Amino acid sequence: MAAVDAGWTVIGVDNFEAKVAQINSGSSPVEDISDSQLKVALSKGLYKATNDFSTVSQASVITICVPTPLDDKREPDLALLRSAATGIAPYVSDETLIVSESTSYPGTLRDIIIPTVNKLKPEASKNVYFASAPERVNPGDPVWNQKNTPRLVGSIDDASQVKALAFYESICDTAVSVSTPEVAEAAKLLENTFRLVNIALINEFTQLCATSGINVHEVIDAASSKPYGFMPFRPGVGVGGHCIPVDPLYLTWWARKQAFVARIVETSAEINQNMPHYVASRAFQLVRAGVSKPRILILGVAYKPGVADVRETPVLELHDHLVAKGAEVAWCDPLVTDWVGTKSVGQNWPCDVAILATRQPGLDINELIAKGTPILDCTNSFANKTGVNSL
Numbered sequence: 001m002a003a004v005d006a007g008w009t010v011i012g013v014d015n016f017e018a019k020v021a022q023i024n025s026g027s028s029p030v031e032d033i034s035d036s037q038l039k040v041a042l043s044k045g046l047y048k049a050t051n052d053f054s055t056v057s058q059a060s061v062i063t064i065c066v067p068t069p070l071d072d073k074r075e076p077d078l079a080l081l082r083s084a085a086t087g088i089a090p091y092v093s094d095e096t097l098i099v100s101e102s103t104s105y106p107g108t109l110r111d112i113i114i115p116t117v118n119k120l121k122p123e124a125s126k127n128v129y130f131a132s133a134p135e136r137v138n139p140g141d142p143v144w145n146q147k148n149t150p151r152l153v154g155s156i157d158d159a160s161q162v163k164a165l166a167f168y169e170s171i172c173d174t175a176v177s178v179s180t181p182e183v184a185e186a187a188k189l190l191e192n193t194f195r196l197v198n199i200a201l202i203n204e205f206t207q208l209c210a211t212s213g214i215n216v217h218e219v220i221d222a223a224s225s226k227p228y229g230f231m232p233f234r235p236g237v238g239v240g241g242h243c244i245p246v247d248p249l250y251l252t253w254w255a256r257k258q259a260f261v262a263r264i265v266e267t268s269a270e271i272n273q274n275m276p277h278y279v280a281s282r283a284f285q286l287v288r289a290g291v292s293k294p295r296i297l298i299l300g301v302a303y304k305p306g307v308a309d310v311r312e313t314p315v316l317e318l319h320d321h322l323v324a325k326g327a328e329v330a331w332c333d334p335l336v337t338d339w340v341g342t343k344s345v346g347q348n349w350p351c352d353v354a355i356l357a358t359r360q361p362g363l364d365i366n367e368l369i370a371k372g373t374p375i376l377d378c379t380n381s382f383a384n385k386t387g388v389n390s391l
């Protein structure tokens with residue numbers, strides 16, 4: 001849509017037929033794109049979705065933005081990236097720019113995409129240009145979007161960089177030129193690893209403060225009064241979504257490939273992974289003595305407020321720990337209807353303890369407070385209310 005707004009005609013190629021049909025019917029699958037914005041682009045012929053890869057031959061710019069998840073061993077799974085590169089290659093026209101926007105380890109463009117395309121592209125397509133410009137979108141963010149978030153651009157040669165900068169300068173306010181694709185790829189991993197490490201630091205510090213009876217939020221507020229050299233992060237159930245828990249593991253894998261151990265990153269990932277267990281223990285401390293199978297209500301299960309996305313949500317681990325500890329667990333999320341094979345219950349489901357895991361819009365804990373239900377607030381939203389315990 002950012003490219004459409006900039007005057008480009010855009011084709012979205014996706015091998016998931018249901019999504020193609022949904023988009024072409026004018027129903028947006030992306031929170032930050034409204035149906036009306038999509039419908040205008042469709043009706044003007046500026047955008048369409050298709051599963052026909054041959055349409056790629058019409059493109060002068062191809063951006064690859066397929067998921068880059070982890071496999072069963074929690075290592076990079078580049079199967080979709082490989083299949084996307086394989087899918088477009090036979091249809092790449094001469095003088096086309098190919099950009100990788102997917103998050104991956106430094107070297108992905110050069111090691112995987114370029115050899116695949118060069119092997120399978122039509123013989124007549126002599127000049128193909130390659131760049132990396134990692135996606136930086138923050139879903140649900142009312143301020144930062146595709147247009148006003150600066151975009152890193154790193155290419156394999158000068159000619160590619162000229163084309164890539166021209167494209168991103170047309171759709172973003174600022175394109176930041178870096179010397180190689182590897183710098184852009186590494187910067188993306190650094191950005192998300194920075195968040196993972198700082199969240200782990202505050203999660204660990206929170207547990208330490210709790211054992212000493214110190215309110216960690218007051219400590220964070222106090223430290224934040226320093227005008228330089230400190231940036232506040234808040235504790236929570238853990239890290240979720242398809243970026244913060246995943247991308248740093250691309251970094252640790254890339255490090256190990258070079259016989260290097262990224263110790264601080266590995267430890268941070270472990271601390272965050274243990275947070276759901278810690279939160280479950282804290283919730284059980286709030287159960288009245290003598291209740292052997294407590295009813296525990298989780299409020300908010302998406303990985304962050306304002307989205308319906310439950311991918312990699314740490315609330316899943318929390319749910320499973322509570323069940324393993326013998327609780328009867330229900331959950332409520334105004335934006336999520338089905339999850340872990342069950343449906344969202346009403347937010348006043350009778351319970352022994354409620355855990356506010358994600359502060360979703362529409363959640364209201366006042367009735368639970370009025371009933372005297374103990375609440376563990378992992379979001380620090382209701383710090384001064386009676387019966388509410390912050391992490």
Ligand SMILES: NC(=O)c1ccc[n+]([C@@H]2O[C@H](COP(=O)([O-])OP(=O)(O)OC[C@H]3O[C@@H](n4cnc5c(N)ncnc54)[C@H](O)[C@@H]3O)[C@@H](O)[C@H]2O)c1
Binds near residue numbers: 015066
């Ligand atoms: N969504 C974000 O908030 C965000 C932010 C920053 C970076 N990223 C990165 O962007 C990339 C894409 O993430 P996403 O969340 O947009 O993905 P997504 O899960 O929304 O998937 C994008 C689409 O790719 C399609 N797809 C998968 N394999 C394909 C193939 N071989 N050919 C054609 N289509 C295929 C899927 O059907 C899906 O519709 C990832 O590398 C992610 O790390 C995403």
